[in-house]
Amino acid sequence: MSTFKPELKKYELPPLPYNYDALEPYISKDIMDLHYNVHHKGYVNGANAAIDKIEKIFKGEVKDHDWAGVVRNFVFNSNGARLHNVFWQNLGSPGSKGGGKPGGKLGDLIDKQFGGFDKFKQVYTDVMRSLTGSGWTIMYYEKDLGRLVFTTVENHFINHIVDLPIVILLDQWEHAYYLQYKTNRNAYIDAWWNVVNWDDAEKRLQKHL
Numbered sequence: 092m093s094t095f096k097p098e099l100k101k102y103e104l105p106p107l108p109y110n111y112d113a114l115e116p117y118i119s120k121d122i123m124d125l126h127y128n129v130h131h132k133g134y135v136n137g138a139n140a141a142i143d144k145i146e147k148i149f150k151g152e153v154k155d156h157d158w159a160g161v162v163r164n165f166v167f168n169s170n171g172a173r174l175h176n177v178f179w180q181n182l183g184s185p186g187s188k189g190g191g192k193p194g195g196k197l198g199d200l201i202d203k204q205f206g207g208f209d210k211f212k213q214v215y216t217d218v219m220r221s222l223t224g225s226g227w228t229i230m231y232y233e234k235d236l237g238r239l240v241f242t243t244v245e246n247h248f249i250n251h252i253v254d255l256p257i258v259i260l261l262d263q264w265e266h267a268y269y270l271q272y273k274t275n276r277n278a279y280i281d282a283w284w285n286v287v288n289w290d291d292a293e294k295r296l297q298k299h300l
């Protein structure tokens with residue numbers, strides 16, 4: 092009989108950094124309420140349930156398990172929890188914390204790499220529009236080469252999410268916009284430019300320069 096008692100830390104749902112109506116009119120209060128309290132909380136709970144199962148497997152209490160399924164379930168939910176943690180911080184009230192153009196190092200990098208914000212906005216919008224189905228568009232910093240990189244992520248699956256130097260990201264699951272924008276996902280993508288928090292993006296970039 093094994094006496095090993097694993098102590099695996101659990102995920103927590105961090106508080107939303109603003110009120111549910113803070114991003115209106117671009118993202119409605121009802122969407123924020125459901126998105127945070129149902130969807131984000133669901134990923135946190137799902138990740139913790141996956142950890143409970145892994146603990147039981149370690150203890151020998153679950154004999155008949157499918158590691159591929161266990162790992163897939165853990166990755167799906169834990170990445171979901173982590174991506175939403177960044178997503179809320181990465182947004183801000185239009186006109187005060189959200190929208191406008193980035194300054195600082197990020198603004199310089201965008202100017203150098205894209206020849207100005209307008210060109211960057213056009214290209215990044217095209218990338219966001221190119222994602223079909225549920226997923227995320229992420230811009231991260233490729234540190235060794237000193238450049239910004241765009242990627243699209245299906246569902247929540249991406250390797251090394253813990254260390255990915257995310258600068259900005261957009262949740263493009265239907266639950267993020269359907270209540271307000273219905274099938275017009277491009278309108279949601281266009282609206283996002285009014286609530287993206289460039290100060291948060293700059294802070295994220297600065298951590299990796």
Ligand code: MN
Nearest residue numbers: 130262264267
């Ligand atoms: Mn979501």
